[in-house]
Amino acid sequence: MNYWLMKSEPSVYSWSDLEKEKKATWDGVRNFQARNNLKAMKKDDRVLLYHSNEDKAIFGIAKVIKENYPDPGDKAWIVVDIAPEKKLKTPVSLALIKADKRLADMVLVRSSRLSVQPVKKTEFDMVINMSEGK
DNA sequence: GCCAACGTTGGC
DNA sequence: GCCAACGTTGGC
Numbered sequence: 001m002n003y004w005l006m007k008s009e010p011s012v013y014s015w016s017d018l019e020k021e022k023k024a025t026w027d028g029v030r031n032f033q034a035r036n037n038l039k040a041m042k043k044d045d046r047v048l049l050y051h052s053n054e055d056k057a058i059f060g061i062a063k064v065i066k067e068n069y070p071d072p073g074d075k076a077w078i079v080v081d082i083a084p085e086k087k088l089k090t091p092v093s094l095a096l097i098k099a100d101k102r103l104a105d106m107v108l109v110r111s112s113r114l115s116v117q118p119v120k121k122t123e124f125d126m127v128i129n130m131s132e133g134k
Numbered sequence: 135g136c137c138a139a140c141g142t143t144g145g146c
Numbered sequence: 147g148c149c150a151a152c153g154t155t156g157g158c
Contacts, residue, residue: 113141113156126147
């Protein structure tokens, strides 16, 4: 299984929107590197949902329920479908992640603008631990 | 609100 | 194919 992190501005689409709707088509990705990451996602991969700008924190874990297919609105690009898996006990903020040297290599820290990014299992596990106050 | 970092566009 | 100009993202 692989792990990912996707960003969204909460005013546009938030974790609570996903919880409410039970499922989302992740569209609007218009960056080639992000597109390649979307393409590499497999069913049941886990995705950390990060709120950019206002919150700057990871709020929940989603899972991929449908692998990439053409964006119905723009066939040149692709989308995936995700569903909520688990809400984090407490959100894990960017500040907290940056404060931990072991997470210094996270793409979130190194390449903050990439909207769909891979996460290592060790990084994923650490984020979960942090959300539980460990 | 500012600005650094990065991606994209388009003239040459 | 290079690179300057421009636009966008997102942290601060």
